[in-house]
Every structure is written in structure tokens, then in C-alpha cells.
Amino acid sequence: MAKTQYYTATTVDGFIADADNSLDWLFEVPRNGGSGAEGFKAFFAAVGAMAMGATTYEWVYAHERLDERPEKWAEWYGSTPTWVFTHRKLATVPGADIRFVEGDVAPVHAEMMDAADGRNVWLVGGGELVGSFADAGLLDEILLGMQPVFLGAGAPLLPRRLTSKRIRLESARQDGQQVLLVYSVTAP
Numbered sequence: 785m786a787k788t789q790y791y792t793a794t795t796v797d798g799f800i801a802d803a804d805n806s807l808d809w810l811f812e813v814p815r816n817g818g819s820g821a822e823g824f825k826a827f828f829a830a831v832g833a834m835a836m837g838a839t840t841y842e843w844v845y846a847h848e849r850l851d852e853r854p855e856k857w858a859e860w861y862g863s864t865p866t867w868v869f870t871h872r873k874l875a876t877v878p879g880a881d882i883r884f885v886e887g888d889v890a891p892v893h894a895e896m897m898d899a900a901d902g903r904n905v906w907l908v909g910g911g912e913l914v915g916s917f918a919d920a921g922l923l924d925e926i927l928l929g930m931q932p933v934f935l936g937a938g939a940p941l942l943p944r945r946l947t948s949k950r951i952r953l954e955s956a957r958q959d960g961q962q963v964l965l966v967y968s969v970t971a972p
Contacts, residue, residue, distance in 0.1 A: 786897065787924040788905040790914045791827060792941070793962075794928050799938035800909055805839055807847070813931045813961050823959075827927070831864060832903025833896040835889075837913040838870035839939070845875060854878045865899045867892055869913055889916045915944040921971030926951070928965040 792800055793810050801807055836844075848856040857877045865881040868874065869889075876882060885892050896905045907914045907923070917923045928941070946969070955966045 786832070786900055786902055786904050788893065788897075788907065788917060788922055789925045789927060790907045790909075790917075790923060790942070791927040792909050792929070794930055794941045795933040795935050795938075796930060797934045797936065798941045799935045800911060800941050801839075801843070801939040802935050803937045805843060805939060807843065809933050809935060810931060813933065823964075828861075828864075828906075830904045831906045832900030833865050833867070834861070834906040834908055835867040835869065835892070835896060835913065836908035837910045838868060838872065838874060840909045840913075841868045841870070841874060845877070850877050851875065854880070865896075867896060888920075889913075889922065890920050893917065893920070893922045911940050911942045915942055918942070918944055918946060918969065919972070923969045925954075926965075926967040926969060928967075930963045930965060932961045 793807075794800055795809070802809060845851070848860075850857055854877045857880045861880070863881055865883065867883050867885050869886060869892075870884055871886055874884060893905070907917055914923065926942075950970050950972065951967045952970075953965065954968050955964075957964045
């Protein structure tokens with residue numbers, strides 16, 4: 785059965801981006817085994833649709849210089865349909881199946897599940913968007929690549945109260961300097 789998954793890198797102190805919305809800290813950590821491109825490729829092979837917030841989309845757009853190299857989108861995400869939740873107009877990536885939406889996540893999630901056609905839905909980030917899916921009972925799994933980094937401030941991993949009544953640790957695996965934690969999530 786298809787899952788809705790939040791798969792992200794996080795610092796030990798629970799941030800997914802620094803105070804300037806940068807992920808530069810992430811690229812300082814050496815990649816070993818399955819946590820790098822190989823691990824992402826295996827994860828993404830099961831993804832049929834994805835969603836991200838505007839800040840995440842803007843970071844990807846700027847970091848990959850998609851205005852100059854739109855083909856970079858397809859190198860990472862292929863033709864996977866993507867929903868970007870935003871309240872403002874954002875630049876588009878020619879040839880990419882990107883749908884800009886706003887509002888309640890529930891009807892969009894239904895569209896995403898249809899488009900995923902039995903494959904998983906990946907919630908890329910940010911934390912507030914993922915929290916909206918969790919609030920609606922539409923989050924099945926959290927996969928955290930915990931990095932050996934402390935930022936002290938930044939964008940929180942998941943700005944919600946989710947206790948062990950709703951989450952359960954399914955696995956933990958060391959991979960070089962990273963620890964991959966997998967949690968199942970139940971509806972409220």
C-alpha cells in the first residue's frame with residue numbers, strides 16, 4: 785500500500801535548514817553507503833508524486849540554478865508530478881510537471897495519491913507543510929537522515945507536537961556520520 789512519507793535530512797537539534805534557509809551545512813557531512821545519491825535513488829524509485837512548500841522549492845530552484853539549467857530538475861526528479869504549496873507566484877521549470885496550489889492539504893493529497901498510481905507520496909518539506917499533513921492524518925512515515933550538526937536555530941524539522949502515542953520507531957541505522965531513523969505515524 786502506498787505511503788505518504790516525510791524524508792528529510794535534519795540536524796541533531798532538529799532543524800532542516802539554517803536561519804537563512806540554507807542547507808550548506810548538509811554538504812559538509814561525508815556521504816557513505818546508502819545515505820548519499822544511491823540511497824536517494826533507491827528511495828525515489830518508489831515515489832509517484834511529491835509535495836513541497838514554497839521556501840523548499842525556491843531553495844531547490846536557486847541551488848540547482850534551474851533558471852539556467854532546467855534539465856537539472858529532470859535529473860533529480862524525472863517526470864514525477866510535484867505540488868508546490870504557495871501563496872505567491874513562483875518561477876516555473878520548463879518541461880517539469882509542477883502544480884502550484886494553496887489551501888487545505890486534504891484535497892491535494894487525494895490528487896497526489898491518484899497521480900502516484902500506487903506508489904508513495906514524498907513530502908519534501910518544509911516542516912510546517914508536513915505538519916499540515918500530520919494534522920489531517922495524512923502522514924504515514926517519517927524518515928530522518930540525522931546529521932552530526934548543531935545549528936542552534938533555523939527551520940524546525942516538524943513544528944508540531946507528535947508524541948509516542950502517534951509515532952513509533954521502526955528502525956535506526958548508522959551510515960557513516962549519519963543515522964537514518966524511520967518512524968511510522970498514526971492518525972490523530
